[in-house]
Amino acid sequence: MSHSPHPDIRGSPWFVESVTELTYHGVDIGLLEGGEDLVELILESTSDSLGLQDDDVLVVSSKVVSLAEERIVDLEGVPVSERAERIADVTGIDPREVELILRESTVLGVIPVAEIAPGRLESYAVSSEAAAEALESLPSLLVTNWNGRLCTNAGIDLSNSPAETATLLPADPNESARQLREEIRERSGTDVAVVIADTEVSHRGGSVDIAIGCAGIDPVDSSFGATDLFGNPKVGGVDLIADELAAGAALLSGQAAERTPVVVVRGLEYEPNGGIETDAELIRSGIWLTFKRTVQVKLAEYVPFRRS
């Protein structure tokens, strides 16, 4: 059986364009301890084998941005308030971590991870002992409003941090991205976009990376109402480009590969402007209206209203 293309498309201009390509290069920049010159590390690590090019998108893990910006807190020096103690008692989270979360954000709720699916996380674990130990260190996640953004534990992470320290999120991830982009341009003459990515909980129960800041790239495709293949305006076209980049890059930077916290994406066509907007207000109004209309629909489903 032949697998060659139809004669009518082979060699046509349409066929030439039928394969588009996007490449993700994971870059190992070594292990950071805090205060490093991240731009220098990125330029050094990419200069030989890859070389940065104009229009590349750099997806950078928030962890290394935080470390470079020395957003590192010594846990021993954190005085724990009574409020933090009480939340720690109920949730099982390290009281010092709770204290930092309360300083950085507003607590909206708690996801009792260890309690939700007993036995389920073990099936995704390297071993049941390791699962038990990890869950004991962090049995719950606090849902927080951090600078207008919904995230867990205010983005504070004790893993992959030097011993007895916590790493806070970059104070202003859009600004961090802008600075990285500017400095890369100044030092190398290359015009790249930067997306800062952070790992977050998915509603499906695992985690994916999302974008928390960006510069030089519009994080959202503004094609709402664009016509579909059949010429009708459609609900859609608000693709979260920056989130898709973060998720795609996590295939290289995630997993056990925390040493490749920079991923260079080459081949993407994108709009050059924009930063990540906050989402908390949208979510707040969205949840309230969704609740109201859901009650209305569930009533309508079973109780006939009088038609207008």
Added chain:
Amino acid sequence: MSHSPHPDIRGSPWFVESVTELTYHGVDIGLLEGGEDLVELILESTSDSLGLQDDDVLVVSSKVVSLAEERIVDLEGVPVSERAERIADVTGIDPREVELILRESTVLGVIPVAEIAPGRLESYAVSSEAAAEALESLPSLLVTNWNGRLCTNAGIDLSNSPAETATLLPADPNESARQLREEIRERSGTDVAVVIADTEVSHRGGSVDIAIGCAGIDPVDSSFGATDLFGNPKVGGVDLIADELAAGAALLSGQAAERTPVVVVRGLEYEPNGGIETDAELIRSGIWLTFKRTVQVKLAEYVPFRRS
């Protein structure tokens, strides 16, 4: 200023491995109308310029799987029940679409899209007229439980469908993925993994692609409790690999590029087994426990409990 690597890493085995690479190839398979031989189209469209290789991951849009499987319903032939009429009245969704949604799934709630952020979607639209027209055609989204999976409108989409038809999700996306994988192996001798992707609403207000079925690849990284860079077991490592692949592929298949519904991902190391599990039960128990524990934490935050 030099951008060459440090002398101590240049040429070392560590440096050689410091850049890893993943390539996404978008494949235009042409416009489907229903009942096509999808495997043949994929093999034809990739044979010249790309060629499928063992261990490639094919991310395939659910829409073309549905069309190939002829999951197409003529809207004119759909008799609308009173229940569907009432929900359509309250939500503004086409009664025939509501009827199909009720047949395919259980309605859990409604997101009143047009109402949540007046003016906001317009800023992401190609034009305010197009936005108004799109919102008029679909002012709300029903949140549904479709075969144990949370999704909007039971995954039924009227866009990119032939006129006056609706496209249903593949009846069993894991099985569809398995069949695609099998047939590709039989006809080309190539051993690929298949992920079936669908566009879904993000809690941030836009959309990203997620995986609804897969074959030949474990959709979840089972590294929960793996030690971090500092040797401590960490909460994490349950990366949703298949979702990350779907999101990354959407950069090529999404946007206006509905004609590239197949993306070949090359270079990923993955575990060969697994399918997408349902998430509705996990979410149900998760929401309930999260609500209970949130009340407890909010109480603890402000009212001192007696310590044990």
